[in-house]
Amino acid sequence: xxxxxxxxxLQLFDGHNGSAAAIxxxxxxxxxxxxxxxxxxxxxxxxxxxxxxxVSGFVKTDKDFHKIGKKSGTTVxxxxxxxxxxxxxxxxxxxxxxxxxxxxxxxLSADHRLDSNEEERERITTSGGDIGRLNAGCGTxxxxxxxxxxxxxxxxxxxxxxxGEFIVPVPYIKQIKMSTAGGRLIISSDGVWDxxxxxxxxxxxxxxxxxxxxxxxxxxxxxxNGLRDDTTCIVIDILPQEKPAAPSPPPKKPxxxxxxxxxxxxxxxxxxxxxxxxxxxxxxxELFEEGSALLSERLNTxxxxxxxxxxxxxxxxxxxxxxxxxxxxxxxxxxxxKVCPWDxxxxxxxxxxxxxxxxxxxPSGND
Ligand SMILES: [Zn+2]
Numbered sequence: 001x002x003x004x005x006x007x008x009x010l011q012l013f014d015g016h017n018g019s020a021a022a023i024x025x026x027x028x029x030x031x032x033x034x035x036x037x038x039x040x041x042x043x044x045x046x047x048x049x050x051x052x053x054x055v056s057g058f059v060k061t062d063k064d065f066h067k068i069g070k071k072s073g074t075t076v077x078x079x080x081x082x083x084x085x086x087x088x089x090x091x092x093x094x095x096x097x098x099x100x101x102x103x104x105x106x107x108l109s110a111d112h113r114l115d116s117n118e119e120e121r122e123r124i125t126t127s128g129g130d131i132g133r134l135n136a137g138c139g140t141x142x143x144x145x146x147x148x149x150x151x152x153x154x155x156x157x158x159x160x161x162x163x164g165e166f167i168v169p170v171p172y173i174k175q176i177k178m179s180t181a182g183g184r185l186i187i188s189s190d191g192v193w194d195x196x197x198x199x200x201x202x203x204x205x206x207x208x209x210x211x212x213x214x215x216x217x218x219x220x221x222x223x224x225n226g227l228r229d230d231t232t233c234i235v236i237d238i239l240p241q242e243k244p245a246a247p248s249p250p251p252k253k254p255x256x257x258x259x260x261x262x263x264x265x266x267x268x269x270x271x272x273x274x275x276x277x278x279x280x281x282x283x284x285x286e287l288f289e290e291g292s293a294l295l296s297e298r299l300n301t302x303x304x305x306x307x308x309x310x311x312x313x314x315x316x317x318x319x320x321x322x323x324x325x326x327x328x329x330x331x332x333x334x335x336x337x338k339v340c341p342w343d344x345x346x347x348x349x350x351x352x353x354x355x356x357x358x359x360x361x362x363p364s365g366n367d
Contacts, residue, residue, distance in 0.1 A: 075093060
């Protein structure tokens with residue numbers, strides 16, 4: 001797969017309590033993300049703007065889905081590949097790993113299972129949720145940790161209106177630049193990861209073409225665990241340019257000279273990744289990682305494309321606001337940091353309500 005000047009998209013949704021949230025998210029998330037990116041950016045700026053646009057897009061999709069009034073929820077693993085940069089935004093417990101062809105495995109998603117994420121358990125209890133296992137009677141607790149009301153095992157998802165808005169749609173985001181050797185990307189739902197470690201999944205299909213590899217991983221998972229949960233697997237090989245599309249075995253040596261044409265030479269004044277732009281990606285580079293659940297931290301203005309948010313537009317839903325109508329995303333976040341009402345980016349009153357509900361500062365479901 002060779003990519004130039006347009007991006008590839010891979011999405012995995014694992015729905016629960018019905019499929020409405022998964023279907024709605026599939027149909028709307030990409031548009032909501034793209035609408036949050038200014039239109040006048042070059043490719044490098046576009047890639048740098050993605051992490052914040054993904055946060056806006058996930059929150060808007062969740063907010064809009066809540067309005068429909070359906071109860072289901074979904075995990076989301078949303079992968080955008082632009083040039084050599086892989087950007088992954090995830091909520092829930094599906095997993096995305098990248099196995100670089102010149103060595104090294106990278107986890108590109110977070111595990112938002114209550115069982116495995118203490119930080120998230122703390123966030124939820126502070127925001128007013130209760131966490132505990134099912135009580136089978138006589139004090140016998142069974143199954144995974146769940147959040148009450150609702151009984152969800154995840155701390156983040158899209159949908160789940162009945163669970164409480166402290167189950168947030170704010171995604172963990174990881175952005176890496178591959179080496180020119182490329183590599184293999186595996187995205188898989190929890191049914192696979194309950195049965196196989198990331199290493200075992202990679203090892204069991206080494207040398208196979210992607211489609212056979214995905215089938216092999218599912219087969220191994222079923223053998224190990226039986227059919228217990230959703231086992232979906234996507235395998236993608238990203239190969240250097242000019243190489244024949246024979247994916248096995250993955251090329252060991254980067255073909256540097258052939259790849260020079262892949263890089264845009266347009267320098268950008270406002271782009272602080274400027275120095276990295278001309279580097280040949282001979283090793284995998286980690287560009288960005290952020291997992292906080294707080295919008296005030298995720299939509300901040302420190303990130304490269306400083307003029308990303310228009311002054312009179314809501315940073316989440318992108319509606320236009322009258323001057324003075326927007327509420328600073330930093331308002332009410334911490335008494336230690338002095339916030340001026342003109343410190344952007346800004347939210348409309350409806351998205352400000354959503355933000356407060358996610359932080360447990362107002363009862364959810366009041367929109
Ligand atoms: Zn808004």
